[in-house]
Amino acid sequence: MLHSRKSPTGQNADATPVAQHMQRVERDEVRLVSRIAAGELRAFEELYRAYYPRLMRFLERVIRRPGIVEEVLNDTMLVVWHRADSYNGSCKVSTWIFAIAYRKALKALQRFDEPVADDEAQPRADDGPGPEEQAGRWQLREALTKALDGLSAEQRAVMDLTYFHGLGCREIAEIVACPVDTVKTRMFHARRRLRTLLTGTLEDWL
Secondary structure (H helix, E strand, O other): OOOOOEOOOOOEOOOOHHHHHHHHHHHHHHHHHHHHHOOOHHHHHHHHHHHHHHHHHHHHHHHOOHHHHHHHHHHHHHHHHHHHHHOOOOOOHHHHHHHHHHHHHHHHHHHHOOOOOOOOOOOOOOOOOOHHHHHHHHHHHHHHHHHHHHOOHHHHHHHHHHHOOOOOHHHHHHHHOOOHHHHHHHHHHHHHHHHHHOOHHHHHHO
């Protein structure tokens, strides 16, 4: 039986440098949440600084209402501060925090009668992005930012987490608290809508 080699620090020696870096980041974030659960303000400030730009971009695209983005972000991090002891390690810290942000965003949008996603249709088969699609995503980003207003908040969240954060369907499903098939359905409807909003060859990447 083959076994993964471990470095003296306990890391998988066969992992790529990028993978090792991500493993370190995840371990550091778990430790920060533990310190926050113990009431350590400095740990909270460190996590806040690390997540502020990522959450700001995510919430700007989901909410599309600049006046309330900062409020929702602060509400999200307030939950992190008060509920850090509820984090149980069953998912990545980033998944846990983005899930809180997503719920807060939807709650905020209820004040504006934001339309909800249509999840009734059958999802399209999705075998995951290939190299060509991954390259095309870079071309999509600017065009997507301008076209997101034509989508529901749920669809905007799925598109943002896919194209701007590079997450797969399973992790997105954890964040938005729905089955993987529902994520695929929302992606299907979002792509179909965006094809009518985007022009030129960018449509081919959706």
